[in-house]
Amino acid sequence: MSTSTQRRVKVASLAPDFYQAMIDLDAQSATGLDPRLADLVRIRASQLNGCAYCLDMHTLDAKHAGDSEQRLHLVGAWREARKFYSEQEQAALALTEAITLISVDHVPDDVYAVAAAAFDDKELAQLIGLIITINAWNRIGVTCRLEPGHYDPS
Template sequence: MSTTTKRRVKVASLAPEFYQAMIALDAQSATGLDPLLAHLVRIRASQLNGCAYCLDMHTLDARHEGETEQRLHLLAAWREAGKFFTAKEQAALALTESITLISVDHVPDAVYDLAAEQFDDKELAQLISLIVCINAWNRIGVTNRLEPGHYSPS
């Protein structure tokens, strides 16, 4: 028998220092990375984590920044739609999947090495930071069942 939880805490208002720290962390996480690549990473992690709120937010942001509908629709099958994504984007998406699904196979050397071939050390550090940050946001969104449809790109 399944019951629905009636009460979900609002992290933003009940743990404001943590929430503000997450916002600051997020602001720094993609520094130096191509904005469209950063959106693809955020969207792919959110797809894997089932975070509807983050999917809504980051697809809107990606469109606002000029991302195409076709690439957004193909993102869940990026390996099969390889020609639509650059080698650098593919490496970032593979690393995103490995870090997001870390309990499956940790982060295989081959995936890490592929990313290291496409990104310099600073970019790779930023990419890892971005992936860790979006996974944290996804966990907040999923745990608190944040509802999509309330976000508007700035």
């Protein structure tokens, strides 16, 4: 990873209509989903994408909402720590990985089938939207090198 001090644009101030559209999309993306599950999805995608800013934000959000330190520390190894996550959360995390890493193996049928069994159609559509939205945010955070440590969940 380069440590260059090259100028990075501030999307929020230079493309405010786009940024507001992302905020609006984000506000709708988790509608109807358990907030703890939504936080786990955002955290896992952010881990995979290497977005420190989003990791900081969403782990703070999850802690603020009452999720345990243990679950938050283990989410990167959720398959080995399954007992800490519900079947629905495990299905969401697997789908998050498949969609986030789509260039590796697209979205495998077995992963999609497990998610489809764990969520009703409307929830599944919302989950897909949530995963796509956090991936978009991660791309903004990584591209613009947003710095963690400034977010306050309250």
